[in-house]
Amino acid sequence: MDVVGNSVFGATMDRPRVRRRFGPSMLVGGVLFATLLATTTWFVSHTPERVLRVQVSKLTVSSVAMAPFQDFIPVRGKVEPLSTVALDAVQSGRVEEVLAEAGQKVVAGQPLIRLSEASSKLEAIARETQIIEQIKRRIAVGDWAPGQPIPSIRQLAADLQVSVITVKRAYLELEREGVIVTQQGKGSWVAPNPGLGIRLQEEELKKHLEQAIRLGDLLGLRPKELEGRLRETGGRGTSRVARRSRRTGRCPS
Secondary structure (H helix, E strand, O other), rough: OOHHHHHHHHOOOOOOOOOOOOOOHHHHHHHHHHHHHHHHHHHHHHHOOOOOOOOOHOOOOOOOOOOOOOOOOOOOOOOOOOOOOOOOOHHHHHEEEOOOOOOOOOOOOOEEEEEHHHHHHHHOOOOOHHHHHHHHHHHHHOOOOOEOOOHHHHHHHHHHOHHHHHHHHHHHHHOOOOEEEEOOEEEEOOOOOOOOOHHHHHHHHHHHHHHHHOOOOOHHOOOOHHHHHHHHHHHHHHHHHHHHHHHHHHOOO
């Protein structure tokens, strides 16, 4: 019984095992590979297309025709002037007005900016004041009598070698003060005022006295001392006039 039993159990244990072709791990790997392949294939076949949305009003529909092809190539460059003049702060002055902005189209000869030169203005004002004082002085001393014609603006500008605008401004100021009269087409003349010369002499005397007072303040002179200086100077002037009158044989008026 034991022998038979051993042979039976031995036969059962010595039976060869049959190997499976696909194990669980291989099946899982195959499923994952198939899933990856399917996903890749779907993304490749379903690539999203680019969409450009354009308004209908911007579309132009026309018939196709044979014509030369025109291609516009944008070119960027820097425009430089043919000649450049550098001005320093004294010559150029300051910018009063900008007439053309950057990037604006301009034509040849078009003004770009308007400058103002302070030194030229001050010089013109000084020349204008000098012309006014000279005309007043000639009227005050009697060289130009009331109602007498005076040189025209262009003539005086040529004689003094100044601009016509400067002389014109001086004449306008004299006309405003009532010293001269100007009429279009007839010229200018001294205002027909008999007391004009005396008034101008008094104005000039007032200016000299004010200047003397300012100089006295600078020198530290008191009013009495300044008055004494003026009396002394006036006495010397009277003596010189008397001596000159004796030489010419006329009495001082």
